Amino acid sequence: MAGLVPAIHVFYADYKQDVDARHKAGHDAGENVMSSAVSPLAPTNVPDMPEIAGVRLATAEAGIRYKNRTDVLLVLFEPGTTVAGVFTKSKCPSAPVEWCRANLKSGKARALVVNSGNANAFTGKNGRASTKLTADTTAKAVGCKAGEIFLASTGVIGEPLDASKFAPVMASLNERAQAGDFAAAAKAIMTTDTFPKVATATAKIGKAKVTINGIAKGAGMIAPDMATMLSFIFTDAAISAPALQALLKDGVTDTFNAVTIDGDTSTSDTLMMFATGKAKDCPKIARASDPHLKAFKKALQAVLADLSEQVARDGEGARKLVEIVVEGAASKASARKIAMSIANSPLVKTAIAGEDANWGRVVMAVGKAGEPADRDKLSIWFAGIRVAHKGMRDPSYDEAKVSAEMKKPEIFLKVALGMGKGRDRVLTCDLTKEYIAINGDYRS
């Protein structure tokens, strides 16, 4: 896909063989991919994840909900680590989201605890008590203040989270934590994900080489087993908390905020970034506008773009990754709204699942966005082939050629509005019967 930075790679060694098998089986037979199988859109590059100075990780089986798999992650940070975060815009956020928001003000982090299996969302006073108990338990084991502990939970919502289950494993987690185990960390936070999501990049700040590692999870926005989007970024750069916050906020605009699976917003969406400052000879950066950050910003953008694309690639039931570019809009914001209207349209998504270059539905989605548009200036391309031009079907387009392109796993859809210079890009996936099966064919 355009925009995917080639230098960024993905690690999911244990799943690689299964991916290859699915790629073949899924594409050959065209059958529904089971949600338990790896997405046919899973990336195929398998890089190693380097260590990050000042970051140690450990995972354990706390038995929150799942059996025979890790479900809790502890990440330890050296003193001096700064932290930034962006969270769900939901008016009904989870207890951990409220906890993190409140503690972000200090800008200091010593540990991150993430569990899967229970989201601790819509759990009322119990939810607040659970976050406090988790933070207290962790602070005691680590030897820091509870306010320096950050929390995220993903899993069923509305069920009380039994935070007492963390205590038996916390001391061991704290002792076993070691540098570099990001692959295991990405696995411990999975719910309906079909593959762990990891990305890495390096950059220079002055003469110092710094590393950025990221992990993520997410498949639907919220799902039976709660596919909340969670992502954590770690770096050994030395960046102040306010600068880190500005970098992160800027970074999500065209990455995580430009990805949609089903338009539904989790109560728990969380993206946090931690900077240990332990990279050798790294100058301390106070402001996001510091020119030393040029390469770092680019590398951060690449990690965020990679991880968020992986989220789209693991959309529930997805068989096709869809890149939507809207250009010629009145503004970038207008282009974003139109692109999201297309990306969230069930009729566009089902047409793509049916391998149909149905530009009529794209017109519909442009029209319903409510943004400036003129039917008679509109042009639409599928896979680079113009199918509609100036308000009419393009008389010269080759249906057979478009049909062949629509069978591919990656679909590039472009809309030109002819209204102005606004341009934007979003990623989504198709809407298949498997999405309905994952989200409808069960009784909780």
Place this chain on the structure above:
Amino acid sequence: MAGLVPAIHVFYADYKQDVDARHKAGHDAGENVMSSAVSPLAPTNVPDMPEIAGVRLATAEAGIRYKNRTDVLLVLFEPGTTVAGVFTKSKCPSAPVEWCRANLKSGKARALVVNSGNANAFTGKNGRASTKLTADTTAKAVGCKAGEIFLASTGVIGEPLDASKFAPVMASLNERAQAGDFAAAAKAIMTTDTFPKVATATAKIGKAKVTINGIAKGAGMIAPDMATMLSFIFTDAAISAPALQALLKDGVTDTFNAVTIDGDTSTSDTLMMFATGKAKDCPKIARASDPHLKAFKKALQAVLADLSEQVARDGEGARKLVEIVVEGAASKASARKIAMSIANSPLVKTAIAGEDANWGRVVMAVGKAGEPADRDKLSIWFAGIRVAHKGMRDPSYDEAKVSAEMKKPEIFLKVALGMGKGRDRVLTCDLTKEYIAINGDYRS
């Protein structure tokens, strides 16, 4: 469903037997209902449709797209008939929508021509030429001005509409037109609808008895065969065009504008109302605020509510009709936004398809609406059973009882926000694999 006025009935005699069979087969076996079969949610009352003084109708096979079925409807109005209309908010409306908007200013109507099979949308200059040709052809046959002809088209979009196909049937349509044939009219405008949609009511204006008849079509908002929502209301009351427009605009707020199938907005949605003024002894009404209109307003509301509920009952792939009431919101507008957020959430809709009272997803949909809400004041009921209370699962609710209710074809979902006195209600349907099949499993 609450809100359905019992005095209003539905006519679909030819389909009744099939409905009964589907009701039995679909509900017994739980299998997917094919889109060609009648929706299991189709109404079962079968009233006769009365004549409307000053209205004559005829249908014909113009061969626009379908074979062996009627696809064009001509409705003739006596001189003096007033007209009002509300249309899609799409920024890319169809040519007939633009035609009607432009000609509505005169407030006078002599004929309505509706075709199915081709929407004449996104057809550029050809589209404008087609509407003009259709209007000219009709005006010549009827003997009136082209500007007194109103048009609506539904069907595929982006294909030029060959309006020359209307000429051979227009003279015959004009000659054959007769009072009362509303059932045939409702059938001629169907696309992916599984049953024709008709409703009727009477009211007194002063001492005069007036009748309101309505027909509608619509299943998805826009679909392979283009399930645009079209509806036409006819009355023999004597109401000025401006008053009629005000009544119609007011009437749609809690009816057609409170129904959603998939959140997608057609380029062609059209609701028009025609008043012939031919009811015996009917006083002429100039203003919508005239107290004589009290009973008429109620009857109109009932017809609009009935027709719009039928649209939800015929939602593509629908197995369940879902009524969503939001109360305790900051305002009615806020309640509407939250209700629509719930109604359009793929995760809520798939949960209902799965017969799961998944209130966690309702919380998610409330949260993402962006309206004032407080998790800890939120209560949720399925089928009158409170499943969540004050931000937590209701500890007293009986899961078995809720599960039994969720198996029924009509689901009532209530949300209380505890923020204010705003209340609203919307109708939708569930999201099933059949929706994906109808919209995805084909190559156009």
